[in-house]
Amino acid sequence: MAVGEVGTRRRRQPRTPYLLIAPAALAMLAFLVYPVGSVVYYSLQHYNVAKPWEDGFAGLDNFRRMLFEDPLFWQSLGFTVRWVVVEVSLQLVLGLALALIVNETFVGRAVARALVFSPWAVSGVLTTGIWVLLYNPTTGLSRYLADLGLMEYGAAPLANPDTVFAAAVLAELWRGVPFFAILLLADLQSIPRDLYEAASVDGASRLRRFVHVTLPHLKDAIILSTLLRAVWEFNNVDLLYTLTGGGPAHQTTTLPLYVASTAVQSQDFGYGSALTTAGFLILTFFSVAYLRLSKFGART
Amino acid sequence: MSTATPTRPTAPPGPARPRPARPNRAVRVGRWQIYVPLALYLLFTLVPFYWMVVFAVRPRGSTSLLPWPISTENFETVWNGLGFGVFFANSLKVGLASLVATTVVALAGGYALARYSFRGRTLFLVAMLCTQFIPGAMMLIPLFEVFRTLDLVNSLWSLVVAETVFQLPLSLILLSGFIRNVPVELEEAAWVDGCSRLRGFLVVVLPMLRPGLVAVGSFAFINSWNNFLFALMFVSEQDKYTIPVGLAFTLGEFSVDFGALAAGGVVAAVPVVLVFAIIQRYLVQGLSAGAVKG
Numbered sequence: 001m002a003v004g005e006v007g008t009r010r011r012r013q014p015r016t017p018y019l020l021i022a023p024a025a026l027a028m029l030a031f032l033v034y035p036v037g038s039v040v041y042y043s044l045q046h047y048n049v050a051k052p053w054e055d056g057f058a059g060l061d062n063f064r065r066m067l068f069e070d071p072l073f074w075q076s077l078g079f080t081v082r083w084v085v086v087e088v089s090l091q092l093v094l095g096l097a098l099a100l101i102v103n104e105t106f107v108g109r110a111v112a113r114a115l116v117f118s119p120w121a122v123s124g125v126l127t128t129g130i131w132v133l134l135y136n137p138t139t140g141l142s143r144y145l146a147d148l149g150l151m152e153y154g155a156a157p158l159a160n161p162d163t164v165f166a167a168a169v170l171a172e173l174w175r176g177v178p179f180f181a182i183l184l185l186a187d188l189q190s191i192p193r194d195l196y197e198a199a200s201v202d203g204a205s206r207l208r209r210f211v212h213v214t215l216p217h218l219k220d221a222i223i224l225s226t227l228l229r230a231v232w233e234f235n236n237v238d239l240l241y242t243l244t245g246g247g248p249a250h251q252t253t254t255l256p257l258y259v260a261s262t263a264v265q266s267q268d269f270g271y272g273s274a275l276t277t278a279g280f281l282i283l284t285f286f287s288v289a290y291l292r293l294s295k296f297g298a299r300t
Numbered sequence: 301m302s303t304a305t306p307t308r309p310t311a312p313p314g315p316a317r318p319r320p321a322r323p324n325r326a327v328r329v330g331r332w333q334i335y336v337p338l339a340l341y342l343l344f345t346l347v348p349f350y351w352m353v354v355f356a357v358r359p360r361g362s363t364s365l366l367p368w369p370i371s372t373e374n375f376e377t378v379w380n381g382l383g384f385g386v387f388f389a390n391s392l393k394v395g396l397a398s399l400v401a402t403t404v405v406a407l408a409g410g411y412a413l414a415r416y417s418f419r420g421r422t423l424f425l426v427a428m429l430c431t432q433f434i435p436g437a438m439m440l441i442p443l444f445e446v447f448r449t450l451d452l453v454n455s456l457w458s459l460v461v462a463e464t465v466f467q468l469p470l471s472l473i474l475l476s477g478f479i480r481n482v483p484v485e486l487e488e489a490a491w492v493d494g495c496s497r498l499r500g501f502l503v504v505v506l507p508m509l510r511p512g513l514v515a516v517g518s519f520a521f522i523n524s525w526n527n528f529l530f531a532l533m534f535v536s537e538q539d540k541y542t543i544p545v546g547l548a549f550t551l552g553e554f555s556v557d558f559g560a561l562a563a564g565g566v567v568a569a570v571p572v573v574l575v576f577a578i579i580q581r582y583l584v585q586g587l588s589a590g591a592v593k594g
Contacts, residue, residue: 014419016497020412021424023405024468031465032431035442042441098341106334114577116338116345121576122569123526125544129551129565130348133355139558141351144365174348186584228432235435238528242548256437263440264533276438287433 036280043277047270055270062274072250072258073275077282080234080254082165087172087233088226094173095180096218102181103188113185120178124238131171131243132158161248168252172239180225187221188214223294230290231283255279352569355562374563378550382560384567386539387546391525392571394456394542398463398524399517402471405464406516407509410475411501415484428469436466440533447534458534459542463524471516478512479505511582518579522572543568 046058066073102113119127134140135157142155157167191214199209237256240246246253246261253261256279262272358364359371378384412418413425443462444453452458482505490500528544535541541549547564550557 017412017416017418017421020408020416024409024428024472025424027405027461027465027468028427028431031443031446031461032434032439035439035446036434038442038445039438042445094341097337101334101338101341104334106331110581112338112342114580116341117580118349118573118576119345121522121526121572123528123544123572125528125547125551126526126565126568129547129561129568130352132551132556133351133558133562134348136556136558139355141347174344182580182584189584231433231435235437237437238544242528242551256435260437260440260529260533263444269441269445272441276441279435279438283433283435 039273039276039280042270042273045270045273047268047273049267049269058270062271063278065271066274066278072253073255073278075250076253076255076258079252080256083169083236083252083254084230084233086169087176088230090169090173091176091180091229092222092226094177096184096222098177098181099184099188100214103185117178117182119175120182122175124175124236125242127171127175127239128242131167131174135167158244159248161251164244164248164252168240168243171243172233172236175239176229176233179229183225184218184221187218191217220296223291223296227287227290231287234279234283255282349569352562352565355558356566358559360559374559375567377557378560378563378567382546382550382564383538383541384543384546384564387541387543388567390456390540391542391544394459394463395521395524397456397460398467399521401460401464402467402520403513403517406468406471406475407513409468409472410479411505413472413476414479425473428473431469437529440529443530444533452534454535454537454540456535456540459524459527459530462530462534463520463527467520467523471520474516475509475512478509482508511585514579515582515585518575519583522575525572 043062044058044060046054046056046061048054098116102109102116106112122130135142137143137154137156140155142151143153145151146153146155157163195213195217196209199213204212234254235256237254237260240252240254240257241260244252246257255275259272259275259279262268262275354365354367356374357367357370357372359369360373379388413421439462447453447458447461452461486504487500490504491497495503525542526544527542528548531542531545532548535545543564547561547568550561550564
């Protein structure tokens with residue numbers, strides 16, 4: 001982040017900037033920092049709203065239960081990784097392609113942009129609503145394709161263990177691709193034109209221009225957007241919670257979804273906090289490692 | 301030139317500024333290479349929306365795939381019978397309150413970041429960036445505890461607070477980028493003319509921040525309108541449900557009423573899709589202004 005020196009030449013009494021950031025800082029202390037701290041505290045407690053008589057200090061009991069006695073923890077973690085990797089890579093590829101397309105000049109570009117970006121504004125629950133309609137055997141695409149004789153009646157992708165993953169991935173892609181397209185388009189627009197002109201003069205093919213001019217310029221934006229998106233998809237609960245409910249047979253349960261159902265349904269806050277703490281640790285470790293390994297911010 | 305080239309209200313001189321966005325004539329490609337993939341992608345984007353609209357407006361029992369004749373019976377069921385009228389009002393209240401709170405707090409903090417250097421500035425900035433990695437879903441339990449202490453459970457204010465806090469960091473950083481783009485000389489001229497710092501800000505800077513304010517405000521509104529998990533966790537009285545919670549309950553019925561589901565979906569989609577259609581230009585421009593580059 002570039003530090004703006006412009007405004008700092010005036011000497012003011014030093015109180016003003018602190019007063020200005022105070023509301024933001026206090027809100028974040030009270031509603032982000034303190035809660036994160038309290039999660040760590042609760043993770044060391046037995047704390048179940050449904051069984052208050054068992055409450056008390058637990059030491060590492062919750063973590064032992066998580067690591068050694070709870071196959072659902074490992075299963076949900078495995079699915080989370082699969083979900084994040086598949087979603088982020090597909091969204092990146094499609095989003096980059098889309099950004100390159102709508103960065104060109106063509107008739108109707110403004111309308112095309114507004115339309116292809118629009119699913120970004122739609123909530124996870126609404127995405128579920130729409131795709132439930134599309135996937136349902138009596139209301140969905142498959143029924144009308146079957147009417148035309150193109151396929152069998154009765155396909156129910158969400159109820160079939162073989163197809164539920166692909167079905168959920170597709171629904172989330174519909175909503176997720178515009179995120180990358182918007183971010184990458186913003187960055188594409190800041191590439192100086194002379195770079196391309198110079199490359200053209202040098203006789204570089206379009207592919208070479210893409211590889212040697214566009215990609216290096218987009219590098220930091222790609223690293224940052226994939227990281228943000230990975231964190232976001234890791235935490236994406238709304239869609240899976242409503243679309244599959246984590247099923248069938250916990251097949252599509254991510255770690256946060258598992259936390260949410262532990263919190264909302266079984267009200268076991270102590271164990272839920274231990275799962276949350278594990279989630280924090282995994283995310284922090286992943287983010288730091290990702291930024292390090294990808295050499296974010298390094299000059300190319 | 302189509303509308304896609306942003307015309308920023310200010311063009312402060314400076315060596316570090318990137319060139320304004322401009323389509324690249326040097327890399328012009330064949331028309332079909334644009335239109336064919338674009339058409340395919342549009343199909344993928346629009347068929348789901350179309351499906352929802354058709355199911356929402358067609359009369360009960362119809363199996364037509366054309367949205368004609370239009371019937372409003374699904375909307376009547378949803379709006380009055382299922383309570384979406386109330387949910388809509390709740391969502392609107394929470395969305396607008398989050399918008400105002402986020403924008404005001406982010407403006408103050410963003411101004412401090414853009415115009416002052418002070419001890420702790422970097423720490424504050426890093427802390428803001430770190431919060432981007434705090435998962436909302438993981439905050440359900442601790443935030444619930446906080447709101448229970450503050451007696452805000454089952455109050456729409458809990459949603460406003462939670463939304464605002466999660467929106468703040470990005471909004472603040474975005475707005476400070478926009479404020480930095482307003483030349484400080486303009487403000488100084490106002491001070492020389494006898495304006496106070498606050499008046500100078502209101503008269504000189506604020507009008508120039510319009511694209512940034514539009515982007516940040518609508519971002520806050522859309523995210524708040526769409527939030528499901530906080531609303532599900534913190535509010536359990538039916539007259540305080542927001543639209544996503546209402547929609548989820550429609551989905552969870554034993555035998556889903558697909559007409560009602562689709563109509564509820566249209567009710568949920570119209571405000572945000574409209575807002576988004578208006579602001580998406582500003583959004584690209586706002587991000588382009590350098591805020592995402594860290």
